[in-house]
Amino acid sequence: MQPDLRFPRQARLKSRKAIDALFQSGKRVHTEDFRAFYLFRPSPGIQIGVGAPSRNFKKAVDRNRVKRLIREAYRLDQQRWKDRLQEKQQGMDLFILYTGKELPDFSSVQKGMIKLIDKIFS
RNA sequence: GCUACAAGCCAGGUCAUCGAUCCCGCGCUUCCAGUGGGGUAGGAAAGUCCGGACAGCACAGAGCCAUGCACCGGUGAAGAGCCGGGUUCCGUGAAAGCGGAAACAGACAGUGCCACAGAAAAUGACUACCGUACGGGAAACCGUCCGGCAAAGGUGAAAACGUGGGGUAAGAGCCCACGGAGGGUUUGGGUGACCAGAUCUUCGGGUAAACCUUGCAUGCUGAAAUGCCAUGUAUAGUACCGAUUGAGGGCGGCUCGUCCGAGGUACAGGGUAGGCAGCUUGAGCCCGUUGGGUAACUAACGGGACAGAUCAAUGAUGACCCUCGACAGAAUCCGGCUUAUCGGCUUGUAGCAUUU
RNA sequence: GGUCCCGUAGUUUAAUGGAUAAAACGAGCGUUUCCUAAACGCUUGAUCCCAGUUCGAUUCUGGGCGGGACUA
Numbered sequence: 001m002q003p004d005l006r007f008p009r010q011a012r013l014k015s016r017k018a019i020d021a022l023f024q025s026g027k028r029v030h031t032e033d034f035r036a037f038y039l040f041r042p043s044p045g046i047q048i049g050v051g052a053p054s055r056n057f058k059k060a061v062d063r064n065r066v067k068r069l070i071r072e073a074y075r076l077d078q079q080r081w082k083d084r085l086q087e088k089q090q091g092m093d094l095f096i097l098y099t100g101k102e103l104p105d106f107s108s109v110q111k112g113m114i115k116l117i118d119k120i121f122s
Numbered sequence: 123g124c125u126a127c128a129a130g131c132c133a134g135g136u137c138a139u140c141g142a143u144c145c146c147g148c149g150c151u152u153c154c155a156g157u158g159g160g161g162u163a164g165g166a167a168a169g170u171c172c173g174g175a176c177a178g179c180a181c182a183g184a185g186c187c188a189u190g191c192a193c194c195g196g197u198g199a200a201g202a203g204c205c206g207g208g209u210u211c212c213g214u215g216a217a218a219g220c221g222g223a224a225a226c227a228g229a230c231a232g233u234g235c236c237a238c239a240g241a242a243a244a245u246g247a248c249u250a251c252c253g254u255a256c257g258g259g260a261a262a263c264c265g266u267c268c269g270g271c272a273a274a275g276g277u278g279a280a281a282a283c284g285u286g287g288g289g290u291a292a293g294a295g296c297c298c299a300c301g302g303a304g305g306g307u308u309u310g311g312g313u314g315a316c317c318a319g320a321u322c323u324u325c326g327g328g329u330a331a332a333c334c335u336u337g338c339a340u341g342c343u344g345a346a347a348u349g350c351c352a353u354g355u356a357u358a359g360u361a362c363c364g365a366u367u368g369a370g371g372g373c374g375g376c377u378c379g380u381c382c383g384a385g386g387u388a389c390a391g392g393g394u395a396g397g398c399a400g401c402u403u404g405a406g407c408c409c410g411u412u413g414g415g416u417a418a419c420u421a422a423c424g425g426g427a428c429a430g431a432u433c434a435a436u437g438a439u440g441a442c443c444c445u446c447g448a449c450a451g452a453a454u455c456c457g458g459c460u461u462a463u464c465g466g467c468u469u470g471u472a473g474c475a476u477u478u
Numbered sequence: 479g480g481u482c483c484c485g486u487a488g489u490u491u492a493a494u495g496g497a498u499a500a501a502a503c504g505a506g507c508g509u510u511u512c513c514u515a516a517a518c519g520c521u522u523g524a525u526c527c528c529a530g531u532u533c534g535a536u537u538c539u540g541g542g543c544g545g546g547a548c549u550a
Contacts, residue, residue: 009143012434017395051433059450060168106439
């Protein structure tokens, strides 16, 4: 069966308030190139936001590129996240920051995301 | 054909799969899910350096301050932009000319400053030159005092109109000729800056991106503006000021005028920070034809295309082709300027080579 | 998005338009000590970049680059 690869507005972290709360009280996890803030909540579903610091990427073009790669990697692999959440019977808010200094390519972002999942759910 | 310069233009393409956002249609009337179609980064989107539109501030008054601009004409909504012209300077040249550059009002309104060097850096006098007197000496001449003078010397970034002649004790725009510069009056040409000339007069630098003077202009704040809806709290506490004897405020500052005016300021603390409008089609842009203008630009007609997100879309992956892809990402919108930029195309100018 | 400020040795500060750019701390070397510290002496090293104004710019003007603050 064809997996659902859509990435509608509801799946994104939309509220500034929610983002502030996530940064204030969410848990954080690091891998070598990523940092994730996350917060489990009882209501089902997942909302995700992405970011790239202007400290590491001075040009807006590069920041856009990084954010697009992360978003795309999540979109194509979102079933993996949903399955894990299904096991825990919870929903979550998630914010992923790219903290590496070099502009990544798509496959390295994909690998990094898989490491993140393992770290968060282990 | 190659090279250099200038101006203008383009800013990899195609296919497949999976997405995002906006608009239109279908969907059950609306909404939602779903579904079909279409649009979706730039020449600089950048810097925020100028100029506006738009919005708000009760009216947007007077004076002073402050700020900005600074040859003339045109263009345009406007400008520190653009176009044309003038002047000055630079390059080239025998010259005519050609090419380039310029924050280009005033140093004859006033004040300040000009290191080192030099006598002196602005009513100049060290050496030198000249004269009288006195002293010495046979004389040439030397010394001292007083006076004259500003040609010569050296210093410096800059030294007191230049050259030649007359003149004189020695000299000097002191006088004359030619030339240069400033000011007044005036004639002709030009819309004007200015140019050409006449006449009188003056001749001691530089610096205004030093203060300043003159002329002109400017109300301020910026889409986190602003309007509306929703949610929520505390109409509470402490201190000071004030209520017609007026606190405080009225969007650069001060003063005056005028208007509003019953609350204001500080401390501590509490709450909200969600949505809609503004928001994308406008003094618009591009192409073509004709007309006007040296040009910038403009008029008429015909045709064409227009991103609209709001935690923030405009993308990802794969394949193929080629010249192997630079700088770079909209956030209210326009007109300019500046800066970044791989490669390519067109036109013009100059030089070189080749062919006829 | 908007408004504003600042760039001087490795760091923190100075310097009327006059250049040999000053000081403290630091760093390096030396003296002293059995060794270290302290002390003393010596040395090192800078005006963010490009133009312009001026005889002459750290300073004045324009442009660029970099950093920072404020703003519902």
